[in-house]
Amino acid sequence: MHNPRRDTTLSGRPRSRRQFLLESGGAVAALSGAGGLLAGCGTGTGASTASSGSKLVGPGGVELSRPDHPVTLPRWENPIESGLAPESGGEFTVFNYTDYIYPKVLKDFGQKYGVTVKVLPFDNIASGITQLASGSIKPDVMNLTTDHLDQIVAAKLAKPLNLDYVPNLKKNVWPSLVSPFYDPESRYTVPYTVTATGIYWRTDQVSDDIAGMANPWDVFWQSQAYSGNVTVLDEVRESIAMALLRKGHTDINTEDPKLIDQAVSDLQQLYGICNVRTLDTQWQKIPENKAYLSQAWSGDPLASVFYDLQRPSDAKLLRFWWPGKGKGPTSNDTWFVCSTTSKPVISHLFLNYLLDNGVAYSNFVDFNGYQPPINEIQPAELVTKGLIPENLANTVLTANDIGPTSLQECALTNAGQALWQNGYSRFKSGA
Amino acid sequence: MYPRWLWPAFALPGVAWLLILFLLPFYAVVGVAFGSVDPILLTAVPAWNPLDWHLGWVIQVLSGLKPGGVYLDVFVRTVEYVLISLAGCVLIGYPVAYYIARHASRTKSLMLILLVLPFWISYLMRMLAWVNLLSPDGYVNRVLVSTHVISQPYGFLDGKSSTVIWALVYGYIPYFILPLYASLDRIDRSVIEAARDLGASPFRAFLHVTLPLSKIGLLGGAVLIVLPMFGDYYTPNIVSNAPTTSMIGNQIDLYFHGGPQPTIGAAITIILSAFLVVLMGYYMWTIHRASRELRSL
Numbered sequence: 001m002h003n004p005r006r007d008t009t010l011s012g013r014p015r016s017r018r019q020f021l022l023e024s025g026g027a028v029a030a031l032s033g034a035g036g037l038l039a040g041c042g043t044g045t046g047a048s049t050a051s052s053g054s055k056l057v058g059p060g061g062v063e064l065s066r067p068d069h070p071v072t073l074p075r076w077e078n079p080i081e082s083g084l085a086p087e088s089g090g091e092f093t094v095f096n097y098t099d100y101i102y103p104k105v106l107k108d109f110g111q112k113y114g115v116t117v118k119v120l121p122f123d124n125i126a127s128g129i130t131q132l133a134s135g136s137i138k139p140d141v142m143n144l145t146t147d148h149l150d151q152i153v154a155a156k157l158a159k160p161l162n163l164d165y166v167p168n169l170k171k172n173v174w175p176s177l178v179s180p181f182y183d184p185e186s187r188y189t190v191p192y193t194v195t196a197t198g199i200y201w202r203t204d205q206v207s208d209d210i211a212g213m214a215n216p217w218d219v220f221w222q223s224q225a226y227s228g229n230v231t232v233l234d235e236v237r238e239s240i241a242m243a244l245l246r247k248g249h250t251d252i253n254t255e256d257p258k259l260i261d262q263a264v265s266d267l268q269q270l271y272g273i274c275n276v277r278t279l280d281t282q283w284q285k286i287p288e289n290k291a292y293l294s295q296a297w298s299g300d301p302l303a304s305v306f307y308d309l310q311r312p313s314d315a316k317l318l319r320f321w322w323p324g325k326g327k328g329p330t331s332n333d334t335w336f337v338c339s340t341t342s343k344p345v346i347s348h349l350f351l352n353y354l355l356d357n358g359v360a361y362s363n364f365v366d367f368n369g370y371q372p373p374i375n376e377i378q379p380a381e382l383v384t385k386g387l388i389p390e391n392l393a394n395t396v397l398t399a400n401d402i403g404p405t406s407l408q409e410c411a412l413t414n415a416g417q418a419l420w421q422n423g424y425s426r427f428k429s430g431a
Numbered sequence: 432m433y434p435r436w437l438w439p440a441f442a443l444p445g446v447a448w449l450l451i452l453f454l455l456p457f458y459a460v461v462g463v464a465f466g467s468v469d470p471i472l473l474t475a476v477p478a479w480n481p482l483d484w485h486l487g488w489v490i491q492v493l494s495g496l497k498p499g500g501v502y503l504d505v506f507v508r509t510v511e512y513v514l515i516s517l518a519g520c521v522l523i524g525y526p527v528a529y530y531i532a533r534h535a536s537r538t539k540s541l542m543l544i545l546l547v548l549p550f551w552i553s554y555l556m557r558m559l560a561w562v563n564l565l566s567p568d569g570y571v572n573r574v575l576v577s578t579h580v581i582s583q584p585y586g587f588l589d590g591k592s593s594t595v596i597w598a599l600v601y602g603y604i605p606y607f608i609l610p611l612y613a614s615l616d617r618i619d620r621s622v623i624e625a626a627r628d629l630g631a632s633p634f635r636a637f638l639h640v641t642l643p644l645s646k647i648g649l650l651g652g653a654v655l656i657v658l659p660m661f662g663d664y665y666t667p668n669i670v671s672n673a674p675t676t677s678m679i680g681n682q683i684d685l686y687f688h689g690g691p692q693p694t695i696g697a698a699i700t701i702i703l704s705a706f707l708v709v710l711m712g713y714y715m716w717t718i719h720r721a722s723r724e725l726r727s728l
Contacts, residue, residue: 059473059691126689130474155471228589231672236690275590277672290566290588414470414691421690422501428685430674431504 058411062150065411066253067404070181073153073188079162080344087343088114092350095120095128095139095338102367109353113346132157138340140347145333146182147237147411149189158188158336165348166190168355174373174399177332181404182411189334190351193299193370194397197238197329198322200286200296202314205229211321217246219293221266223274229292230270231285234278236424237409241329242295243267252329252407255416264423271430278428283369287314297331298322298395303369305388315389322394326405330397332373371396457704464488464697475693488698502682502699509679512592513660516599517653520607523600524652528608529641532615546612549605558598558669562588565670590673598670599660607652614648615641647721654714658707662700679703 056064065071092115094106101119110117120137122128125145131137133155144152152158163169169190170178177191199210199219206226210216220242223230232239241252243263254260270276277291283303285291288310294300301320309315322328335354337347353359360372365387371377379396382388388395402408412420462477465484469476478484495502531542549557564571565587572584587594618641626636664680667673679699686696 059471061471124689126473129472133472133474151471151473228586228591228673234672271673271675275673275675277590278674279672288566289568414468414473417473417691421686421692425682425685426501428674428677428681429501429505430508430677431501 056413058150059154059414059417062154064150064413065182065184067181067406067408067410070184072184073149075160075187076153076156077160079160080165080348082162082164084345086113086345086349090343091116091118092343092346093118093120093137093139093141094350095122095132095137095142097121097143100143100368100370102363104366105354105359105363108359109350112353113349115343115346129155129157132338132340135340138342139338140341140343141335141350142338143192143333144189144336145331146180146189147409149182149334150411152336153188157339159339159341159344159347160187161190161337161351162348165345166352166355168352168357172355172357172360172374172376174375174402176399176403177373180332182408183334189336190355191373192333192335192354193368194330194332194373194402195297195299195370196322196397196401197233197241197295197297197331198320199293200282200300200318200320201293202286202289202317203319204317205289205292210319215246216321216323217242220270220276220295221246221273223270223293226292227274228277229290230274230294231277231279231282231291232267232270232295233282233297234280236420238295238329239267239278239427240264240420240423241409245323245328250327250407253410253412253416255412255419257419260419260423264426267427268431286318296320297370298397299368299370301392301395302371302388305392306365306369307367316391318389318392320392320395325401325403326407329407329409330402331409332402333370373397373399373402375399460697460700463694464701466694466697468691468694473691473693475697488692488694489702492695492698492702496702502679505677505682506679508677509661512596512599512678513657515596516603516660517657519596519600520604520652520656521649524604524608524611525649528612528615528648532612532618543612546605546608554602555665555669558602558666561598561601562669565594588670590671590676592676594670595667595676595678598666599663602666603656603660606655610651610655611645611648614645614651618644647718650714650717654711657710661703661707 056066058064062073063071092110092113094101094117096119098121103119106117106119109115120139122131125143125148128142129148129151132139132142132152149158163186166186169186173191174194177194179185180191183189199216201210206219208219208222210219213219220230220232232242237252240260240263243266244250244252244254244259246266247262249259249263251259267276279285279291282291282294282296283300286294286296286300287304298320301318304318305315335351337344337351341347354363355372355374357374357376360374361377364370364372364377365382377396379393379398382396383390383393459477462479463475465481465486465488466478467476467485468474492502494500496506497503527546531539531546535542563569566572567584567586571587572581575581576584622644623636623640626640627633631639661678662680662683663678664684667676667678667681683696683699683703686692686694686699
């Protein structure tokens with residue numbers, strides 16, 4: 001959709017070439033050098049549509065993938081040659097969320113390849129990408145959510161992968177994520193963790209049989225008894241998606257203003273029902289009894305059990321529910337090799353290292369709590385080993401939970417992102 | 432004789448400081464509010480030349496402040512929270528400052544150290560400490576339950592406006608008391624004694640002498656806490672997290688924290704600043720008038 005509000009300057013002068021590039025599809029061609037491969041895009045002002053014909057086009061001008069419509073990403077340069085010797089010595093910089101990878105895993109990697117591993121933390125993916133693009137930092141590898149992949153490809157921030165260096169991808173990872181819909185052929189990324197979004201609660205505080213309800217999402221709209229102790233994820237996409245799913249709308253990437261408006265209005269009802277709170281620390285708040293009923297990621301109960309239970313017996317009080325494949329959101333994080341890397345071979349080997357069965361398992365159960373999509377990790381086995389109680393076995397996903405028919409929050413067009421953000425702003429305003 | 436430029440030259444470091452650390456960053460925010468967004472990275476592209484400014488984002492935010500607009504409720508709530516917190520600071524802070532300035536002769540130094548003590552600990556740490564104290568199994572609830580004041584733990588952290596307001600008062604009150612104390616301490620005792628000699632009761636002497644003479648300190652302290660309170664977003668985040676207690680600073684944070692519209696965050700910031708300029712203007716006018724009165728004596 002064209003936005004006339006942004007067309008003229010105060011001076012009425014025509015736009016400069018820079019402005020034109022920034023606010024038109026030309027930016028993609030000019031900045032990425034992949035114009036021929038990339039679809040055209042809109043004005044790029046954030047309030048504009050970016051669709052080209054029937055194709056959905058993201059911020060970078062790259063056509064957007066959906067689980068049922070994978071789009072192969074263009075390579076802006078050739079991957080590194082096979083058979084190169086690993087670089088040695090010096091620092092290896094991992095750009096990541098704070099405390100999102102086991103320090104021992106990093107230390108062991110450093111010892112194995114003779115590098116000093118340094119973690120450079122970011123607040124969130126968006127600010128991390130901004131830092132990376134500014135050139136102020138030069139990390140070797142970075143953690144990424146799939147909805148930002150088109151951005152980093154269009155801005156040439158990621159190096160195309162040579163999977164010869166990453167054999168663990170085919171060997172150990174769930175088949176559905178070896179060549180995932182968001183990055184067919186794994187041209188830029190390998191998966192790191194997977195999670196499903198559902199409901200997390202304490203049975204000593206919440207008496208409802210949530211899993212047995214006809215529509216378990218309704219529990220939030222019937223939670224007067226738990227007022228002040230009900231939370232939803234403090235995430236634009238997750239909270240609105242929950243309201244959409246409750247009403248039976250499974251297109252959680254919709255850019256229909258009416259649907260978003262209705263979902264936000266539904267979320268606003270929660271003010272009066274339970275004085276809902278928004279936060280992302282459910283893994284702490286539920287076991288600490290500071291929240292009773294929460295929208296949460298499947299990794300939250302696992303994180304609670306692995307290292308935040310003051311009374312281990314409380315694990316039996318915790319429950320998680322998610323609607324299942326094709327009905328509830330799933331998502332996964334990834335790693336990519338930054339174009340700024342001075343150690344491209346080591347960077348590839350790092351990605352491979354994280355997909356090693358033993359490393360992935362240790363990172364999961366000894367520190368992270370968020371599950372890697374590794375074939376060897378099975379829910380029953382974790383229960384048998386006593387790592388998680390049987391009542392939380394459903395928090396561990398299986399290879400069948402992700403695939404072409406799964407629901408996944410994907411990248412939106414610029415206009416779509418603005419629509420969702422403005423809706424979330426309305427919810428967060430408490431109006 | 433000193434050259435004419437000597438004394439004004441002393442202001443140069445301060446002016447440079449102001450230019451580099453306030454005006455330039457503020458102009459960057461203005462540039463973002465009137466600028467555009469990089470279509471790939473979705474980061475702000477500031478418009479440095481005023482002739483290139485777009486008014487769209489600012490107009491969008493202004494329309495959101497109209498009745499029924501998305502920002503009106505949160506803005507009104509912010510004003511309410513700030514005014515109530517300010518009243519709380521005055522009610523609690525004035526007696527404290529007055530006592531230290533007028534009556535704490537031997538304990539004055541100790542009291543001043545106690546006043547400065549909160550500055551040694553980060554604001555966030557102090558707030559986080561209260562989160563533990565106010566939690567259902569925290570010491571506050573334990574004491575209240577064990578003394579039978581309440582039968583069950585009270586949900587201080589369940590998204591209550593009162594908790595946010597008390598947290599604001601707690602967090603900002605040291606910044607209010609210090610300038611007020613300085614102002615009260617400077618009042619010439621003989622002026623108050625003259626009022627008493629002329630038959631004024633202690634209360635009337637306070638009302639007609641002490642209070643007017645401490646007006647500058649009161650306003651200074653008020654400005655010092657009101658300005659940051661208006662932009663505060665971490666206090667409601669820490670002690671509440673409920674949308675119903677969010678402040679306008681939370682909206683700014685939301686738009687700056689990612690997503691395709693940092694320009695809206697900047698637009699809210701400059702509109703808020705324009706609103707605060709009115710308050711600052713009143714303060715400056717009061718200062719100007721007071722100094723003029725002083726010169727005419």
